[in-house]
Amino acid sequence: MRRSEFKHEPWLKMAAWRRSLFLLLIVVPTFIASGYMAAILPHKGATVLEFLIVVVFAALFAWISIGFWTAMLGFYTLVRKVDRFAITRAREHDDTPLGPKARTAILIPVCNEDVGEVFARIRVTYESLKETGQLERFAFFVLSDSGNPDRWVEEETAWARLREELGYPHIYYRRRRVNLKRKSGNVADWCRRFGRDYRYMVVFDADSIMSGPTLVRMVQLMERRRDVGILQTAPACVNRETLIARVQQFANRLYGPMFAAGLHFWQLGDAQFWGHNAIIRVKPFMEHCALPRLPGKPPLGGDILSHDFVEAALIRRAGYGVWLAFDLDGSYEEVPPTLLDELKRDRRWCQGNMQHLRLLFTNGLFPAHRALFLNGFMSYASALLWFLFLSLSTLEALLEALMVPEYFPAAERSLFPNWPVWYPQWAVTLMVSTAIILFLPKVFSVALVYLKGKTHEFGGLPKLICSVLAEVVFSTFMAPVRMLFHSKFVFVTLLGGQIGWGSQNRSDEATTWGDALRFHGGGSLLALIWGAVVYVVNPGFFWWLSPILISLVVAVPLSVWSSRPDIGRAARRLGLFITPEEVERPAQLRRLDELRAQASADSLLGVSGFTGAVVDPRIHRIHLAQIRAPRRQLESIAQRRLELKERALRDGPDALSDQEKKELLADPAALQALHRAIWQLPDGEQARRWGLPALA
Amino acid sequence: MRALAEAASAPSDIDLTDPKWAAAQARLRLYLQALRLPASEVEALTAAALRQAHAARPAEPLAAAMEALHALLAAREPVVANAVPSMPEMRRGAMVPEPLNRSPLHFFSRELLWPMVVGTMRLLTGTVRRQRLLVIMIAIGGGVLFQTLH
Numbered sequence: 103m104r105r106s107e108f109k110h111e112p113w114l115k116m117a118a119w120r121r122s123l124f125l126l127l128i129v130v131p132t133f134i135a136s137g138y139m140a141a142i143l144p145h146k147g148a149t150v151l152e153f154l155i156v157v158v159f160a161a162l163f164a165w166i167s168i169g170f171w172t173a174m175l176g177f178y179t180l181v182r183k184v185d186r187f188a189i190t191r192a193r194e195h196d197d198t199p200l201g202p203k204a205r206t207a208i209l210i211p212v213c214n215e216d217v218g219e220v221f222a223r224i225r226v227t228y229e230s231l232k233e234t235g236q237l238e239r240f241a242f243f244v245l246s247d248s249g250n251p252d253r254w255v256e257e258e259t260a261w262a263r264l265r266e267e268l269g270y271p272h273i274y275y276r277r278r279r280v281n282l283k284r285k286s287g288n289v290a291d292w293c294r295r296f297g298r299d300y301r302y303m304v305v306f307d308a309d310s311i312m313s314g315p316t317l318v319r320m321v322q323l324m325e326r327r328r329d330v331g332i333l334q335t336a337p338a339c340v341n342r343e344t345l346i347a348r349v350q351q352f353a354n355r356l357y358g359p360m361f362a363a364g365l366h367f368w369q370l371g372d373a374q375f376w377g378h379n380a381i382i383r384v385k386p387f388m389e390h391c392a393l394p395r396l397p398g399k400p401p402l403g404g405d406i407l408s409h410d411f412v413e414a415a416l417i418r419r420a421g422y423g424v425w426l427a428f429d430l431d432g433s434y435e436e437v438p439p440t441l442l443d444e445l446k447r448d449r450r451w452c453q454g455n456m457q458h459l460r461l462l463f464t465n466g467l468f469p470a471h472r473a474l475f476l477n478g479f480m481s482y483a484s485a486l487l488w489f490l491f492l493s494l495s496t497l498e499a500l501l502e503a504l505m506v507p508e509y510f511p512a513a514e515r516s517l518f519p520n521w522p523v524w525y526p527q528w529a530v531t532l533m534v535s536t537a538i539i540l541f542l543p544k545v546f547s548v549a550l551v552y553l554k555g556k557t558h559e560f561g562g563l564p565k566l567i568c569s570v571l572a573e574v575v576f577s578t579f580m581a582p583v584r585m586l587f588h589s590k591f592v593f594v595t596l597l598g599g600q601i602g603w604g605s606q607n608r609s610d611e612a613t614t615w616g617d618a619l620r621f622h623g624g625g626s627l628l629a630l631i632w633g634a635v636v637y638v639v640n641p642g643f644f645w646w647l648s649p650i651l652i653s654l655v656v657a658v659p660l661s662v663w664s665s666r667p668d669i670g671r672a673a674r675r676l677g678l679f680i681t682p683e684e685v686e687r688p689a690q691l692r693r694l695d696e697l698r699a700q701a702s703a704d705s706l707l708g709v710s711g712f713t714g715a716v717v718d719p720r721i722h723r724i725h726l727a728q729i730r731a732p733r734r735q736l737e738s739i740a741q742r743r744l745e746l747k748e749r750a751l752r753d754g755p756d757a758l759s760d761q762e763k764k765e766l767l768a769d770p771a772a773l774q775a776l777h778r779a780i781w782q783l784p785d786g787e788q789a790r791r792w793g794l795p796a797l798a
Numbered sequence: 799m800r801a802l803a804e805a806a807s808a809p810s811d812i813d814l815t816d817p818k819w820a821a822a823q824a825r826l827r828l829y830l831q832a833l834r835l836p837a838s839e840v841e842a843l844t845a846a847a848l849r850q851a852h853a854a855r856p857a858e859p860l861a862a863a864m865e866a867l868h869a870l871l872a873a874r875e876p877v878v879a880n881a882v883p884s885m886p887e888m889r890r891g892a893m894v895p896e897p898l899n900r901s902p903l904h905f906f907s908r909e910l911l912w913p914m915v916v917g918t919m920r921l922l923t924g925t926v927r928r929q930r931l932l933v934i935m936i937a938i939g940g941g942v943l944f945q946t947l948h
Contacts (some may be wrong), residue, residue, distance in 0.1 A: 243884075259883060275884040290893050298891040464898045575901035706832050719833045723881040745880075778868065781829060782861040785821060795821035797824040 108329040108421050114185050116646040117370040121470070124175070128167045136160040137536065142528045143504055145520075151498050154441045158491045165484045166539050168477070173357070173543030180550055185363075187370055189333060189425040190319075192326045200239045204321050206302040206381070208240060213247040213281075215308040216254040220244070221264050222697040223311050224689045228268060230314035234420065240317065243296070245288045247281040251763035252711025255725055259704045262724045277728070279768070285377070286393055286409035294574025297384045308380035309436040310337070313690050316432030318379040323427070331387070331422025332414060334373060334434035336362040336378040340683045340691060342439055343610050343671055346664035349576050350437045352569055352679035356560065357547045362428035362449035371423030372470035377410035380431045383422065387413070390420035396460055401453045408454025411478055412461060415471035434683075434691070440613045441580070442621055442663035445587050452482040452601075485588030492650065496636060499643035504543045529646075546572055561680035579660055582653040586625045600607045613665040615658070622657035629654030633656045709793040712763045713755045715773070717792050722777050731770050743772040751779050754791030812852050822863035823848060829867065833877055846870055 106293040140147030147156045180186050208227065212220055224242055231237045244261060248254050254277055261275035278291060289305060297303070302316060302324055308780060312335075320333055339347075365373065375382075391413045395504045396403045406412055414424045438444040455478040461467075462475050465483060509519035523585055551557055560566040633651040637644040653660075663669055673679055683691060703719040714721040750758055758766075766772050783789040785797045814820050826847050830840040847867035856862035871877050921932040 258884070262881070272886075274886060294891055294893045295888045296886060298889045299886070299895070368809060388891055388893045392893045392895040393874075394898055461898070461900060463902045464900050465904055465909065706834065707828075719829055720881075722876050723876075723878045725834075727881040728884055778864065781825065782858075782864050784860060794829065797821045797828075 108423070110330055111371065113370045113423075116187060117368075117372065117470075120175075120370070124171060128164055129169045131167055132160055132164040133172040135163045135532065138528070138532055139163075142525060142532060143498070148497055151494060151501070153236060155491065155498060157158050158494065161486060161487050162491060163536070163539075165480055165487075165535070170539045170543060171363075172359050173221065173546065174364070174367070176360040176362065176365040177543075177546045177550060177599070179363040180360060181553065185366070188331070188366065188429060189323060189327070189427050190429055191325050196330035197235075198322070200236050200318065200321055201241075201325065203301055204239055204325055205300045206304060206317070206321050207241045207292075207296070207300040207384075208304045208306060208317070209245055209292060210243065210306045210308065210310075211245045211247065211285045212308045213285075214250045214253050215248075217253060217260050219698075219702050220257075220308050221260040222428075222694055222701075223306075223309070224273070225264060225268070225697060226311055226693045227296075227306075227314070227694060228270065228273070229305050229692050230312075231317060231692050232314070234314040234318050236271070236314075236318050239321070241300070242274065243292060244273075244275045245292055246277040247276065247288055247785060248277065249281070249760075249764075251760055251767055254764075254767065255711050255715040255721060256704075258725055258728055259710070275728070282405070283393065283405045283409075285620045286406065286413070290392060291780045293384065293388045296680065297388050297397075300384050303384050304377050304379050304381045305628050307435060310379050311434045311690050311694065312379060313432030313688070316430060317381075318551055319430065320427070324381055324383060327423075328422050329371075329421075330383070330425055331417035331420070332373075332375045332380055332382050332424040334375055334424065334426050335430050336426065336428050336605055337379045337433040337435040338431075338681075338683060339437045340434045340681070341436050341694075342613070343667040344439045344665050345670040345673060346441055346444070347437050347439050347579075347610075348670045348673060348679045348681075349664075351681050352560075353573055353577070353684075353793065354437070354572070355681040355683070356551065356566075357543060358644050359428065360543065360547050360550060362426060366426045366428045367475075368471060369426065371425055372418060372468055373414070373426040374472075375410045375414035375424055378409075379435060382417075386420055386422050391416045396457060399598075401598060401600050402457055406454070406457055408451060408478070410457065411455075411458060411471075411474060413463075415461070415467050418468050418471055419466045430593060432688070432690070434688075439610045439667075441583070441661045442617060442665070444611050445584070447481070448584075448588065449591050452588065453477050453595050455482060456592065456595050463641070478638050482588045482592050485585040486592045489589040492647070495644070496632070496647065499636065499640045503640040503643075508743045511639065513717040519747070527763060541574060544574065556682075559680075559682035561677045561685065565677040565680060572673075572678055576664075578649065579653045579656070580664075583622065583625065583657045586628075586654060588792070610664075610670075611668040612667065613662050614660055618658045621632055622661055623652050626657055643689075674680050707793055707795070712758075712767065713793055715767060716750075716755070716776055717780055719777075722773070725767065726770050726773065729768060729770055747776045747779070750776055751783075752788070754788070756791070812848055816859075819848070822851065822859040825860055826863055826867055829864070835870075835877070839919045843867065843870055 136156055136159060136438065140152070140156045143152045145152050145157065147153055161719065185191075210220065210224060215643070220569070221244075228237070228242065231240055244257065246257050248257060257277065258275060261273065265271070267271050276292070277286060289303075293303075302321055304312070304320070305764065315333070320335070324330055324333060324430065336358060338358070339351040342348060342351060393406045393409055393412060395405055398404070398577075420426055438447055455475075458475040459479050462472055507520075509521065510516065511520055548566060552563065557563040557566050557696075559571065623716060629651045633644065633647065636647055654771065670679075674684065687695075705714050705721060706719050707714075709717050710721075715725040716722065743765065746762055750762075750766065755763070766776065778791070780792045783792070783794070790796070812819055814823060823844060827840055827845040830843055835843070844867075847863050847870055850866035850870070851859060853860035854862055876882070918932075921928045
C-alpha cells in the first residue's frame with residue numbers, strides 16, 4: 103500500500119491552504135522586522151558584520167514567529183470549538199466493543215528505570231483498561247534494554263509479581279541481550295517477533311500513563327480511519343514537585359493545548375510522532391519504518407537516535423497519515439525534575455535532531471516532514487544562532503566604541519559624511535515587538551482559559567495571572583542558560599563529540615551545589631568577563647546585554663534552587679503554578695499515588711537484584727525461566743565461568759563487576775551451581791555476604 | 799506427593815540436638831519459606847529432605863539435606879507461580895529498512911525541478927483558467943524582476 107491509496111483525502115487540499123497562510127504569516131513579518139533591524143544598525147546593514155547580524159536576526163525572528171503563529175492559530179482553533187479535520191471527529195466516544203481483530207499491544211520500552219514506578223504505571227493503565235470492559239483486546243509488553251544486572255532481575259521479579267497479582271496472562275516481559283539501535287531497535291525487535299499478531303501498538307515511555315477510555319478511543323479512531331498510520335496524543339505533564347518541573351508542568355498545561363491545536367491546524371495529517379503516548383498501525387510500520395544506519399560514524403552517522411520524527415516521515419511517505427489528537431485527554435508523562443536532567447536529555451535530542459539534517463533530501467518524503475526535520479534542528483541551532491547574534495552584536499558595539507569613524511571614505515568621494523547613527527528608540531520598538539511575539543501567546547492562553555471558564559483548574563484567575571508572571575520571569579532567567587548549553591551541544595556535535603544514552607533521572611532529587619558549579623560555573627565566568635569588557639568599552643550596550651548576562655551569572659543558584667522539591671511545594675502552597683491535575687487528581691494518578699505508598703519487598707530474605715537471583719529461591723526460579731541455556735559452550739568459557747562462580751562464592755556479590763554479574767545471570771548452569779553452593783554454605787561470614795540470615 | 803506425605807512425619811531417628819542437623823533443618827525451612835510455600839508444605843518437605851539426607855549418613859548434613867531438598871523440589875515443579883517464559887510464542891515477521899536515496903541532486907532534480915516542469919506544462923496545456931493564472935504569475939514575476947533591475 104503506497105502513497106496512491108489515500109492521496110485524495112480531503113484534508114490534503116486544506117493542508118496546502120493552511121500551510122501557505124502559515125508561511126505567509128512568518129515570511130512577511132520576518133522581512134519587515136529584518137529591514138527594521140538593518141535600519142537600526144549604525145551602518146544600516148552595509149558592513150559585513152551588520153549584514154551577518156541581520157541574517158542571523160532574520161533566522162531567529164522567523165523561528166520565534168513559527169511559535170507565535172502556531173499559538174495564534176491554535177487559539178483560533180480552540181475558540182471556534184469545531185475543527186472539521188480534528189481526528190477525534192472521526193468517531194464520537196461510544197461503548198461499542200472493539201472487534202476481535204483490533205488487537206493492541208502496549209509496549210513499554212525501559213532501560214535501567216525505577217522498576218517499582220514502571221510497573222505501578224502499568225498496573226494503573228491495566229486497571230483503567232479493565233474498567234472499560236475491553237481489556238481482552240490489549241496486551242502489555244515490557245521491553246527491557248536494562249544493562250544493570252540488578253535492574254534486570256528486579257524487572258523480572260516485578261513482572262512475575264504483577265502477573266500473579268493481576269491474574270492476567272497477557273502481560274509480558276522481554277529483555278534483549280544486545281541493545282541494537284536502542285529504543286527504536288527494541289520496538290523493531292518486538293515487531294519482528296510478535297508484531298504480526300497485533301493490528302496496533304501503543305508505545306509508552308517509562309513515565310507514561312494512559313487512561314483506559316483514551317486507549318480504547320484511540321483504537322476506535324484507528325479502526326474508523328484506515329488512512330491513519332500514527333495517532334499521537336498531547337500528553338499532560340504531571341507528578342513532579344521540583345520548582346523547575348512544576349513551572350514546566352504549568353506551562354505545558356496552560357500553553358500546551360493552544361500550541362497543540364495550532365500544530366494540528368497547519369500539520370493536519372503530517373503531524374509529528376513524539377515517540378510515546380501514541381498508537382501505531384503495526385503492519386505499515388513494519389513494512390516501511392525500519393530505520394537504516396546512516397553512513398559514517400556518530401554523532402552524525404550510525405544509528406538514528408531520534409527515531410520518532412523519521413518513523414513519522416517514513417510512514418507518511420508510505421501514504422499513511424500522522425495525526426495529532428490535540429483534544430484527547432487521559433494521556434500523561436513526566437518532565438525531567440532538574441535543569442541538569444533536562445539538559446542531559448536535550449543533549450541526546452540535539453544529536454538526534456542534527457542527524458535529521460542528513461535525511462532532509464531523502465527521496466519521497468513529504469515537504470511537511472522535511473520542514474519538521476528542519477524545525478527539529480532549529481530547536482537547538484536557534485540557540486547557537488542566538489549566541490552568534492549576541493556575539494556579533496557585542497563585536498559591533500565594541501568596534502563602534504573603539505574605532506574612529508571614517509566620515510568621508512576615500513573610495514566613495516562624497517560631499518556628505520558617512521555618519522554612523524544609532525537610534526535607541528528604534529531598538530526599543532524592535533525589542534518590544536519581539537517581546538510581544540514571545541509573550542503574547544501566554545496572554546492568549548490565559549484568555550482562552552478564562553473564556554472556557556477553566557480558571558479554577560489553575561487555582562483561580564488571580565493566582566493564574568501571578569503564576570504566568572512568575573513563569574515569565576523564571577523562563578526569562580532560564581532561557582540564556584539553556585541557550586548557552588544548547589549552543590555547546592550543537593557545536594560539540596558538529597565537531598564530532600558523542601553522547602551517552604543512559605536512563606533518565608525520574609525522581610525528585612535536587613541538584614547539589616557541586617554539580618551546579620561544575621556544569622554552570624564556566625558559563626557564569628564567561629558572562630562575568632563578557633559583561634566586564636562590554637561595561638568598560640561600551641557602557642551603553644552593557645545594559646542591553648545585562649538581562650542575559652545576569653541570568654548566566656546566577657545560573658548556579660538558579661539551577662540548585664529550581665531543582666528543590668521543597669521550593670516547588672512552597673510555590674504550590676502559595677498557589678503558584680497550579681495545574682488541573684493538582685486541583686483535581688485524575689483517577690489514574692490517584693491510583694498511582696496509592697500504589698507508590700504500598701510498595702513492598704519481593705524477597706522474604708531481604709535480597710534483591712543480582713543477589714536475589716542467586717540466593718532467593720523464588721527469584722532464582724523466575725529468572726531461570728527467562729533465560730536460555732547456550733546451545734554450545736566453549737571449554738574456555740565454561741572454565742572461566744567456573745572460576746567466576748568460585749570467586750563469587752568466596753568473596754560475595756560485591757566483589758563482582760556488573761559485567762561479571764551479567765555473565766553469571768545469563769548462564770543458567772553457572773547460576774544454578776552458585777545458588778546451590780551458597781545454600782550449602784555453613785553459617786558464617788561467607789553466607790552473610792550473600793545475605794543468608796544466621797541460623798539460630 | 800504420596801511419598802512426600804509419608805515422609806512428612808517427624809524424622810524421629812534424627813538427632814536434632816546435634817548442631818549440624820539443627821542447622822540443616824533451619825536452612826531447609828528458610829529455603830522453603832523463601833519460596834513462599836504454605837507452612838504445612840514447608841514442614842513436610844523439610845522432614846522429607848532430612849529423612850533422605852539422613853539415610854546416606856553424611857559427614858555434612860547441611861549440604862546433603864539441601865541436595866535432597868533440590869531433588870524433592872525437582873519432582874514437584876513448578877514450585878513458583880509464573881516461573882515460566884515471559885513472552886508469547888513468536889510469529890516472525892520481516893522489518894527491513896527500505897533503501898533511502900538521500901542525494902540532494904536527486905531531490906532537486908526529481909522532487910523539485912521535475913514537479914515544477916510538470917506543473918508548468920499542465921498550466922500551459924490546461925484549461926483557460928489555468929492559463930490565465932500562468933499569465934498572471936509571469937506578469938508578477940516580470941514586474942518583480944523589472945523592479946529589481948531598476
